[in-house]
Amino acid sequence: MLRPPPPRPPGSATAWLRRRLGRAVLLSYVCALFVPDPGLWLRHTHAPPLGPLIHLPVSAAPCLLSLVLFSAGLRVPVRELGHVLRRPSVLLAGLVAAPGDPAAGHLPRRVPAAPHA
Structure with a gap:
């Protein structure tokens, strides 16, 4: 069975970030509502x-996605990597389920326009 990583002390930087992350996300959405130009610039x-x-x-989209995946990878305990090497079928199933090269940025360039009625 996989065990979650041990909890960090309450005074750590991650605890500080978790307490403020919800408000920071809400603030970013409010800012984007009133000042959308920086977000629109990042789309291109x-x-x-x-x-x-x-x-x-x-x-920006592939760069931000790679940052999120890299950060998530840092949370994986090193001893759990041995489980992947002993049972590579889970890793292979994940690679088959996600076709395309994520490093090449296979994200849609534009949202298709809706047909006019």
Whole structure:
């Protein structure tokens, strides 16, 4: 059986963040309601200036998704990785269930427009 990681002391940084995360999310939605331009700007792919010959398109959605997945991976205890190596069928099932290369950013570029009635 998998056991959850031991609880952290109440004075840790994660406890501080958990107490404030709900309010921070609510505040971000309220800000987006009144000032939507930064969020709309993040929806599009941008190329940071890396020189005249280098063109590297960067999209915020795959970057934020990779940050969330990386953060979630840090919560996995190292001893649990041994379970994955002993039973790789769970890992293979997850890879089969999620087709496409997540590193390539296979997220929809645009939402299809609704047909006009």
